Amino acid sequence: MGKEETTEGLRVTDQSLENPWNLWYNELNRGVAGLTLRVDRVLESTESEYQRVEVIQNKVFGKLLVLYGSLMVADNDNNAYNEMLAHVPLFSHPKPDDVLIIGGGDCGTLTEVMKHPEVKRCTMCELDKMVVETTRRHLPHLTAGTEDERAELVFQDGKKFIEETDRRFDVVVLDLSDPVGPAEELFQKPFHSTVHDRLKDDGIMVAQSESPYFNQDIVRKMYANLNDIFPIVRMYTCFMPIYPSGLWSFAFCSKKYDPIADFERARWEKLGLKTRYYNAETHVGSFALPQFARELVG
């Protein structure tokens, strides 16, 4: 107990005065194992038309966006996920003129795509406008790419957009939240087939494909479906400390280009991008799968 002249014995001193709030965020696999974060502040806690939208603050990770109860992106996580989702397909395609992002509401992937001068037009089709607005308010470095005149934001259901568009894309990026809630249908075979049909003859689709450690049934099924649709399907991974298990995977699906044989290393070197995760080595090395992951994708 603390000791002070007038309140001796009446003051509890075992709380942090710096932040007297014992609030924790826990995101668990099967309810029994996962990430725990002490929350300094809840900056947003609201509900859009589609989902819960929250922004919390933690001393290690900085500000974190939470959608539908899952951590999406953090100030201090080196942006591995967005860099790997954007740069791996774009540096595997010799002429990525026309790019479509489905989902990606935090705009981090769009912002990475806009760093490629080759891209003439990039449409981001996000269902939930509130995700963009919330990110812009709290994590503006992620939404910087929306200012680019080549960037175009469409707020619409991604499935409807891809079914109705008469455009043909060089690269389509599926930057979706988990296959539960609003994004569920966008992990299924009919949707992937439609994306395939909207790609040019040498087009590339990449999709985030969950944790090969915690979501093995989803991963196995998703890659079996993708292998039915695309001639080239390769898993690559990145390390993401705020995602379940810490290991995250992406499906590289292509009609023509191989992500390693056709990697445009010279273009990457010439461009001189400042990155925190992606580089020529991780572009190639991220396709080296741990044995347990390789066995999942067949």
Next chain:
Amino acid sequence: MGKEETTEGLRVTDQSLENPWNLWYNELNRGVAGLTLRVDRVLESTESEYQRVEVIQNKVFGKLLVLYGSLMVADNDNNAYNEMLAHVPLFSHPKPDDVLIIGGGDCGTLTEVMKHPEVKRCTMCELDKMVVETTRRHLPHLTAGTEDERAELVFQDGKKFIEETDRRFDVVVLDLSDPVGPAEELFQKPFHSTVHDRLKDDGIMVAQSESPYFNQDIVRKMYANLNDIFPIVRMYTCFMPIYPSGLWSFAFCSKKYDPIADFERARWEKLGLKTRYYNAETHVGSFALPQFARELVG
């Protein structure tokens, strides 16, 4: 509230009857971010001469060994750490006759080393006999290698052992707990210099080198020291869901052999080992460092 004839209103029913024990294990970085695990059972909770030694059980990871308050190894984590620590140096050396492991009390690394028929003798020098005994009781698949007649266990301080031995090794593996407590000195330059001197002229030392995400100061200092001692120093990584941040690193330090140019792929393929993480692709790909990690090691 539950309802029963004789105890109506007197019985609390909001606990899980399957496991009415709300025990959680939290391992945190800076006290604010980390791993949380629901603990089904505490199988051991004791103190050796050197440290706390605990074994807990969780539904996702199975049994987990905890030393000095840090998770060391789990039933269900695919053994990535042990496989990468043992096989990367052993498949980079053309004739690994004589191997020394310092630390490694859970014996997982020793068990991986013993899968190499080229190894004629492997000494494991562990300070704390209780770690070996506890692991043998609860995670016997990890200690299987101790039955091999080429394996030799010495219970002694690793620093004293390496200073006094007149043997010269092909490969030395530093399989140490964190640089706090009993292992602290074994992360320092004088110790690494002595290991260097006890290697043959074409010897290889590998050391676990903490998380390049959470332990950047340690990593930077450690690699600066190693670069002063060894002509070839390379970081490689693996994904470990039970280790802080989920990304773990290893220092490959060598007098002659390069881990990629001298990788004995044919020997790996011929041996046909069953692994869960290591394979020819991860051997090479694990040296592809994320940009933020590359900047740490200079």
